[in-house]
Amino acid sequence: MTDPAPHFRYRRHPDQAASQPPRHKVIVVGGGPVGLAVAVDLVQQGIPAVLLDEDDTVSTGSRSICWAKRTLEIFDRLGCAERMVARGVTWNLGKVFYGEKLLYEFNLLPEGGHRFPAFINLQQNLAEEIFVAEAETLAARGLDLRWKNRVTGVRPQGDHVEIEIETPDGPYRLRCDYLIAADGVRSTVRRALGLDFKGQVFEDRFLITDVRMHADFPTERRFWFDPTFHSGRSALLHRQADDVWRIDLQLGADADPEREREPERVIPRIRAMLGPERAFEIVWTSVYTFQCRRLDKFRHGRVIFAGDAAHQVSPFGARGGNGGVQDADNLAWKLALVLKGLAPEDLLESYDAERIPAADENIMHSTHATDFMTPKNPVSAAFHHAALTLAERHPFARSLVNSGRLSRPATLDGSPLNTGDRDRFATTMRPGSPALDAPITRPDGGKSWLLRELQQGFTALYFGDDDETLVRLAPLAQGPVPVALRRIGRGALGDPSGAARERYDAEPGTLYLLRPDQHVAARWRKPDRDAIRRALDHALERTD
Amino acid sequence: MSQLHPENRIGDPDTFYAELIELHRGLNDEQARLVDARLILLLANEVGDLGVLRQAMAAARQGI
Numbered sequence: 001m002t003d004p005a006p007h008f009r010y011r012r013h014p015d016q017a018a019s020q021p022p023r024h025k026v027i028v029v030g031g032g033p034v035g036l037a038v039a040v041d042l043v044q045q046g047i048p049a050v051l052l053d054e055d056d057t058v059s060t061g062s063r064s065i066c067w068a069k070r071t072l073e074i075f076d077r078l079g080c081a082e083r084m085v086a087r088g089v090t091w092n093l094g095k096v097f098y099g100e101k102l103l104y105e106f107n108l109l110p111e112g113g114h115r116f117p118a119f120i121n122l123q124q125n126l127a128e129e130i131f132v133a134e135a136e137t138l139a140a141r142g143l144d145l146r147w148k149n150r151v152t153g154v155r156p157q158g159d160h161v162e163i164e165i166e167t168p169d170g171p172y173r174l175r176c177d178y179l180i181a182a183d184g185v186r187s188t189v190r191r192a193l194g195l196d197f198k199g200q201v202f203e204d205r206f207l208i209t210d211v212r213m214h215a216d217f218p219t220e221r222r223f224w225f226d227p228t229f230h231s232g233r234s235a236l237l238h239r240q241a242d243d244v245w246r247i248d249l250q251l252g253a254d255a256d257p258e259r260e261r262e263p264e265r266v267i268p269r270i271r272a273m274l275g276p277e278r279a280f281e282i283v284w285t286s287v288y289t290f291q292c293r294r295l296d297k298f299r300h301g302r303v304i305f306a307g308d309a310a311h312q313v314s315p316f317g318a319r320g321g322n323g324g325v326q327d328a329d330n331l332a333w334k335l336a337l338v339l340k341g342l343a344p345e346d347l348l349e350s351y352d353a354e355r356i357p358a359a360d361e362n363i364m365h366s367t368h369a370t371d372f373m374t375p376k377n378p379v380s381a382a383f384h385h386a387a388l389t390l391a392e393r394h395p396f397a398r399s400l401v402n403s404g405r406l407s408r409p410a411t412l413d414g415s416p417l418n419t420g421d422r423d424r425f426a427t428t429m430r431p432g433s434p435a436l437d438a439p440i441t442r443p444d445g446g447k448s449w450l451l452r453e454l455q456q457g458f459t460a461l462y463f464g465d466d467d468e469t470l471v472r473l474a475p476l477a478q479g480p481v482p483v484a485l486r487r488i489g490r491g492a493l494g495d496p497s498g499a500a501r502e503r504y505d506a507e508p509g510t511l512y513l514l515r516p517d518q519h520v521a522a523r524w525r526k527p528d529r530d531a532i533r534r535a536l537d538h539a540l541e542r543t544d
Numbered sequence: 545m546s547q548l549h550p551e552n553r554i555g556d557p558d559t560f561y562a563e564l565i566e567l568h569r570g571l572n573d574e575q576a577r578l579v580d581a582r583l584i585l586l587l588a589n590e591v592g593d594l595g596v597l598r599q600a601m602a603a604a605r606q607g608i
Contacts, residue, residue: 378574378577379577379581382574382577382578382580382581383581383584383585385578385581386578386581386582386584386585387585389578389582390582390585390586394586394589396589397585397589400585
């Protein structure tokens, strides 16, 4: 039934026989989604990267399963979202029950005209399989995947980092300009540098299990508070690819993690949930507690942390994997421009300035959800029950019931790279927001999507037909950091549904400057080449 | 920003007070706590303004 996990071949690299440690521009530690995203992005932007993974296969057990719309847009820029969507299950709807009663449901993508759904569910190992296949196609362009390369030591030097690596053929050393630590929550790199990773520990234990079964339950996120099949606790049921379902059951702080993992304990709990007739097979089980914590800063000189190595959240809300991929998206273009000498090293500081608030937002939501789900004292238990018992008859109380607020893309408010609005726009999108997608047509009439039509690098997205403006803007495409012009208007990209104009509150003449990670850097009602150049310099931390 | 009202706004304060106490009659501590929690949530929604709610929470905690 289950395809065996793929094995990626360890190959002895000539570097391992070098007398002096060979030097590379970037080494990424960790072949999970975050490390793969950084490495693939860098190579696509012309910076070769070495990716080291201690194993020779995809992740085992079940980790991230929910990939958010924004993550899919990032994966699409990297070339693998369509395969993931095809392989995964699409969902937009969440339902929250109290006992047997449906309290409320939420649609995470209530409007049409979006290429990607609010979420797909795809087991992390399957997502990684697709991602590795994409990465392997980039070998000739400088993506050097090295499996069974386990980092054992990290020594930051003045102008480089030296690392020690253990392989089946013994140890060797490498040097790099930058080391990206995407090696997960138990990050070896973080430990090697002795960095604090502190935050809140939650005592409640949860049983997480993936089961394989044939069921015609709808493809939606179902969450129960105090269900009859698991009295006094919470439960989650969520579909994944290949007839695998995620079940997450709250066990309480006193549960014995060893005993609760035993099949004779697990099976009756699942049977109570699914009904006595349902045939199922347990794929994977774990009993876990969780923490919400992060590093004080993510960049430590030439060592930069991303994903779970930098920050950790609870699973409710799908904020771990999706937050990590947004780290990668944020980091890769900055690092590429710094390494090409087109932006000062200061640009890397903005990674902290932008991603630490994003991590804090994820930690805040995760902590709020956890505080609601697992009351810590009689008072918080009273408010928990008060909200749940009021919710049926008093709709306002449903908004207090928190089963995990699902991952939303970070808006980089307050980023030093943003140029604030001087013109008025009636949109929730603003400088710092990820650009919104919209259905558009190509000049040849073919259907496409706005984000798909953006190029690598910076883009000036211009709404209008004025030829003189176009001539004035044309030189922007010629600089050392070119700004590609994309136009929505006559003879260019079409917006037949009007969704692009509406989502961008665009009038003739409106121009958005988008960063390589598709976040809005600045926008104007009347584009002015010098203003665009200043905003570009600002987004690159280039001082006059 | 709206401020907490320093003066009484309840039409018949003595009756309100008596009914508030009466509301809890015959309840054990856990039940009384649940009733209070529901009441706080209902009233908080009536107030609606987070700024005012914060002032009320701070005032409630004052001196303790």
